[in-house]
Each structure stands twice: as structure tokens, then as C-alpha cells.
Amino acid sequence: MASPATPEKGTGSIVSSSENKDGPVATEHETTLASFAHLDEKKILRKMDIRLIPMLALLYLLSFLDRGNIGNAKIEGLQEDLKMAPDQYNWCLTVFFFTYAAFEVPSNLLLKRLRPSIWLPTIMVAWGVVMTLMGLVKNYHGLLIARIFLGVTEAGLFPGVSYYLTMWYCRHEFQFRQALFFSAASVAGAFSGLLAYAIAKMDGIGGLEGWRWIFILEGIVTVVVAVLAFFILYDFPETASFLTEEERAFVVFRLKYQSATGKGNEGQVRVPEAEEFKWKYVWDAFKDWQIWVNIFVYWGIVCPLYGISLFLPTIIKSLGYSSSTAQLMTIPIYITASILAVISAWASDRVGKRSPFIIPLLGVMVVGFAMCISSSNPKVVYGGVFISACAIYPSFAGVVTWLANNLSGSYKRSVGMAIQIGVGNLGGAMASNFYRQKDAPRYLMGHGLELGFVGMGIIAGLVLLFSYSRINKSRDKRVADGELDMFTQAELSEQGDRAITWRYMY
Template identity: 60%
Template sequence: MSHSIHPPEKVSVGQLQASQTSQSTQSSAMERQHDEKITDRESARVDIPEFPSIDEKTVLRKMDIRLIPMLSILYLLAFLDRGNIGNAKIEGLLDDLHMSGPQYNWTLTVFFFTYCVFELPSNLLLKKLRPSRWLPLIMIAWGIVMTLMGVVHNYTGLLATRLFLGIAEAGLYPGVAYYITLWYPRHRAQYRQALFFSAASIAGAFSGILAYGIAKMDGVGGYAGWRWIFILEGLLTVVVALVAPFAIHDCPETATFLTDAERQFVIHSLRTQHSSDSREMVQDQTKFHFRYVIEAFTDWQIYAGLFMYWGITCPLYGISLFLPSIIKDLGYTSSTAQLLTVPIYIVAAIVAVFAAWVSDRRKQRSPFILFFMAMIAIGFIICLASSGRGVPGVVYFGVFVAVVGIYPAFPGNVTWVSVNLAGDYKRAAGMAIYIGLGNLAGAMASNFYRAQDAPQYILGHALELAFVVVGMIATVIMRFTYQCINRKRDSLDLSQYSSDPDSLGDRSPFFRYML
């Protein structure tokens, strides 16, 4: 088959100029269309100021030095006062008050009823009032209750003081967790949450050492050693509360330790942290509206995250309330059991801070949460496999592994949910609801380790393991859901949003969930 070859057609200069003019016209039209799209996009954006003279590390270091130490001391004392009943138990509390094992478990449980109910109103009051006044005020309240716990004479008196302790302590953890989000952008928050929360693990270590020393006061003033544990630790809380107002700063806007430029930098960092394109997302939440609470109550994140939260806090409270008893029932004396809790908590605090630092640098939350929840599960598997086999050292090692998993996982879990809630009042309400309902795990875990199950505690370890596994599944589901929503928003044409979408908070098309 032959093919005919045609010579190329001759193109005149006029035709060439007309073609070039047509292409130029088409190009100009495309450029105008592109420029119009950019203009539409930028009309919904806020000009981003630059801070060439600001060193972020210097600003963060300033805030860390001024904020974190006092917050850590507050939470150390709160956790110390909440969990020292476990130390008092092995020093004779049950015998002196003629209490049974189930009655002791009930005194642990009722604390969480009032603790959970009062977290939401307390967080809303924290937003309304000044943190430098509200946090020390509730601190004085629980310090007084703790001191009175040392002079109760029966089961009823102990039960009543535990109820009031829950009311007084309710506002501290959710309040401080929310307070940190007012200062640090979300990719910097977990390290600070871990620094603050590691005070809980240090409290566990400090509690054992302190209880060991205070118990030696047995008989002083006619009081048993366990009574002095409550009295002295309660008085210490009141003393620190009197100093706290002078060491707590309310918000970046009024922070005197920052320069004007540094304050503007911090505020700008907080306003752009949730955006997909570094635009400022400013919500009008200077006044409280009940709809913010409704939005928090109806947010799917709160309820999906609860299973993750329970998977961490059930082991947390189970260990913190019963660790001295678990170790003592391995065959150690009370004094040795108190001291053996110390290295567990110290290592857990170090790992928690390091893991949070890495998590912030990677700007990832869920992979670290899953890793440490797996450690919790492995720890309880070791406990179950070795209990009752005459190897107390292996059981101790299993508890050690579980605790080292608990303390890094917890601040990661709270930070992950908090940074994905946008809007100050919604975040304040959402965190209180999340932490409040999450702490119902304490009411459950306080009944996992029954006196009749000693020394193996098979039921307690098995229940803790079950909660961890469910929590890991919930974590995977949350990450997958966040990814799907982010991808859907990435595919949107954001130029069509000429109105202010920031009033939608984390439902804004510009908002991206942190993974």
C-alpha cells in the first residue's frame, strides 16, 4: 500500500500573526480567569503578618518556664491527694475504720461520680473567670477536704469526704489541659501536656516515698500513720494554693513576660494552627453561647474518642489505686511495696516526655498512641501469663511495662482530641465532656481489683487488657475517619467560600484534622 505525501502548506505572515494574536488572546483570558480565581481565594483570607525578629524557640522557652512548672505542681498535688488512699490502705486504714474490701472499693468509685459531673461547669467557669483565681480556689477546696479525710472515724465519713474531693478536684485536669491550648499551637501541645501530665507519674513515685516516711509518724498526736498521710498532704496543697495566683498567667494577650511582638506572634500562631493554607481562623467566641456546648455534646469525636480514652484510663486508675496492693500481695512488706512503686513511675515520666517531644516533631498523634497502647496490652498479658506461678519478679515487670505505656499514651490521647476541636468555648466544653465521661473509667477500674482476687488479680488484669484492645480499635477508626474528612476537604474548591467559614470551627472547609 502506498501513501501519498503532501508538502506542508505555506503559511503567510498575516496568518501567522493572526494565529499568534489568537493564542495571545486565549492566554490572556486564561490568565485573567486564573487571576480572578486567586482574587476570590484571597478575598476569604487574612493577610499574614511576618515576624522576622521573633525566634520561636525563645518564645516557647519563655512560656515553658513561666507556665509548666506551676501547672505540674498543681497536678502532682491533685494526683497525690487522689491516689494516696492506696498508700493509706496498706498502712491500716481498713482495720481502723472497720471497713471491708467492697466498702473500700466503693469509696474509690464515688469520687468519680462527682468528679465527672462537675468538670463541664468548672471548665466553663475557667473560661469565664481568670485561671489565676479559679485554679487556686479549687485547689484550696480539695486541700481542706483532704486534710479532713485524716480525721474521719468511720466508713460513712470517708465516703462523704471522697464525694467532696471529687467536686473540688473536678476542674483541675480538664481546666489545665484546656489552658495549655490557649497558649501553644497544636503541633507544640503534646510535649507540654506530657510535661504537665508527667507530674502524675512523679506523684506516683513521690507518693510511695512520702507515704513511707509519713507512716513512721504512727502514734504522733494520737493519730495513726495513715491519718498523717492525708493531713500533711492536704496541708501542703493549701500552702501551695496560696502561692499559685502569683505564678499563673491568664492568657497570651495579658502575658507581661512576653514582648508586644512576641504576644502578637503567639496569638497569630494560635489563629492559623487549624487552617489548610495558613489563613487566620478567628471565631467570635468572646461571649458565651449555649450553642457551643450543644456543638460539643453532638460532636462525633467526643464519643469515638471515649473508647480510646477508656482504653488508657482504666489501666491508669487501676494501677494508680492498686499498685501498692498488687506489689505487696506479691510477697513484699508494706514498706518495700511503697518503695518499689518509685522506679516504675520515674521511668514512665521520662518516656512520656521523650515520646511527646518526638510526636510534636513528627506532627503525628495516633501512631504514638497506638504504639504505647500496645505496650499496655503486652504488660497485662505478661501479668496474666505469670500470675500465680511463683515468679513475682515477672509480674512486677509486666506492671512496669504497662505503666510505661500508660503515661505516654494518656497525654497523646487528650492532646489529639483537644487540637481537633476548634473554637475556645467549644473546646472548653468538649474537653470537659470528654475528660468527664472518660474518667468514668476510674469508677469502673476501682472495682476491677477485688480483695478476694488477691494475689493473682486475674479478673482485674483481664478487664484492663480488654479495655486496651477496644481502645486500640477506636484509635484506628478515628484516624481513618479524620483522613477521609481531610481528603474530602482537599478536593473542595475553596474559592467558592466568599462568606466567613470560620464560624463553623472544626467543620470549616479550611480546617484540617491532625492525624
């Protein structure tokens, strides 16, 4: 039996390992890692980063800006002008997440069928139009309906872009790129406060209140950028015009064989991911235990995330600051969180681990929200919110990456990530009601509920960590015992992350 070669990190080749009556588990392929040895992998990655990440970051910045600017509009008079009760305002926040969650799975399936360069700009034009029209609503019901449709149109962007990145980058490269584009969300938070501060000065122009101009101008900008995105976004590595033919082949090769690695007496075995569409892969995603456990970790992060993004200006204003000062005081929080998200992601990719950069950060959130609960001193509360935000944004990029790294098969990953983000974002619906106006200025219930969800996230994260470790050890033993001989390469490929050659990243 041939002794298999060991591919380098992030790449692989189909290597001879063992045979059975149905054929070899893995046979020598004419294309191997050595075929691309003369290419500069780092240079290719830089080309991809330059062409992909800035545009994706801009798209997500506008998405997060458009869903969260209602918090800025609120302290500029939206609630009073539309004669809304506090509970009605909270409902306008909540309904967004119902439609947002419902449309994420179908959107991700459409993304691959319709091509990213068509689908993503199309939904972006749609939500830009909705956002612009939100500036013209006359009452509570108008705002409620606009938020419902904003959820429908924005649903596909975040899960779509997250999945899109997995079509270009390997497991150990993914979180850094995820953080680069997701950090746009924290920049959006800072940018939102700065923009709202400036736009609110337009109060009275055209007979419209300042908060209306926040929606109108940001919606128009979204539509303009969406039109540009039709011409700037690339689809898949196979068709990327900025790569040479050989570079395209290399990127496709390393993605196809980078995922499943079994270690044992036989060395390492690389199995290609299943690429063809089968409804089986969709149902496999819905039945996968790890997705549902991961959602509890996701809730432990996303509830504080939306609590911060939707209510931060209100929380700061309730500490005794003016509206304009509250808007400006959000900026250093978001900028710092953005920087820390990128640093944490770089370190996580560097060491090839996810849980050490998620679970401890959940512990930091506990400290931050505990500070908010334990004191009425404005400086302490502001410090607590600051600390929490600086843990939320790095851990959010990590939890999305953690699941993506542990799902094998293109379509299963697509659906699994959409389930995680879709169901997970129902946490936003819950968080929309945590900070009630009648609880100002302490907001003890809101901070307390955030603490509860963070605690739940820590427990779920530990369950994932120990489960992944146990399963990996069990599969190592099965491979060492020769069980690999029982499977063909095609069977292992179809099994995806349930194959004994797959190792979970934790």
C-alpha cells in the same frame, strides 16, 4: 485572583484566596507573619515554658497525689482502722469519679470567665481542705462523703490546665507541654510511695494513725501551694507581664490563625478561630462524633491508669513484699514512665502525628497485662505492671492532645476537652472495682478487664485514624473543585473543625 502565601508551621496570616458575592474568604490583613519575622520564636516559647509549666506541673502533682494516696493509706491500715469491708473501700474509690465527671464541663466554662489565676487556686484550696479533713474521718461513711467532695473540688484542675495550655501553645507544640505537666502524675506516684513510707513512721504522734498523717500533711501542703498559685499563675497571653507588647501580639496572632489549614489548588488558607461565646459551640461539642469515639480510646488508657495508680501498692504487696518495700517498689515504675512520657511527646510534636504514639502503646499495654495474667511469678507480674505503666503515661498525654488538636473554636475546645476528660474519667469509677481483695494475689479479673478496655481502645483509635484520613482527603478534593468559593471567612470561622479548610491531625 491573588496567589496566597504559605505560612510557616504553627503560624499563619490571613491571605487573599478567593471571593464571592458575600465577600472574600480571606483578605490581606495588616498584620502578617512577616511583621514578626525579627522575633525569636524559640526564645518566646522558652519564656512561656519557664513561667507556666513548672507551676502547672506542681499543681497536677498535688492533685494526683491527693486522689491516689488512698492506695498508700490502705496498706498502712486505713481499711482495718475504719472497720471497712473490701466492697466499702472500693465504693470510696468509685464515688470520687461520679462527682469528678459531673463538674468538669461547668468548671471549664468558669475557667475562662473567672480567669485561671483565680479559679485554679480556688478549687485547689477547696480540695486541700477536704484532703486534710479526710485524715480525721472516723468511719466508712465519713470517708465516703470526703471522697465525694474531693471529686467535686478536684474536677476542674486537669481539664482546666489542659485547656489552659491550648490558650498559649499551637497544635504542634501542645503534646510536649502536656506531657511535661502530666508527667507530674507519674512523679506523684513515685513521690506518693516515698512520702507514704516516711509519713507512716509518724504512727502514734498526736494520737493519730500513720495513714491519717498521709492525708493531713499532703492536704496542708496543697493549701499552701494554692495560696502561692494566686500570685504566680498567669492568665492569658494578652495580659502576660513577662512578655513584651510585641511578643504578646505575636503569641496571640499565631494562636488565632494556626488551626485551620486547607490545601488544594488555591494553596493554604488560614481562618481565625471563633472566640466569642455562643451556646451553639457548647451543643456542637456534645454532638461531635469524634469526641465520643475518642472517649473509648481514653477509657482504654485511663482504666489501666487508675488501676495502676489506685492499686499498685496493693498488687505489689500481694506478691509477698512488706508494706514499706511495696511502697518503695512503685518508685522506679513511675519515674521511668514519666521520662518515657516526655520523650514520646517530644517525638510526636516533632513529626506532627498523634496516632503512631498512641495505638502502638496500647499494644504494649496488652503485652504487660498478658504477662500479669499468664504467670504467678512475682518477678514476671512486677515486670508486666512495669511495662504497662511505661505505655500508659505516654499514651495518656497523647490521647488528650489528639482531641484538643482536632477541635476548633475556643469554647468548643473547652467543652469538648471537659466532656472527654469528664466522661472518660468514669473509667476510673469502673477501674476502682477491677481489683477486688478476694482476687489476691493473682487479680485475674482485674488484669483481664484491663485487657478488654485496652482492646476497645485500639479499635476506637483505628476508627479515628481512618475517619480523619478519609475526611481530610474529601476536603482536599472539595477545595480543589473550587467549593471554597461558596464560603465567607466568617462562615468558615464559625464552622470550626467542620469547615472544609480544617485538616484533622492524626
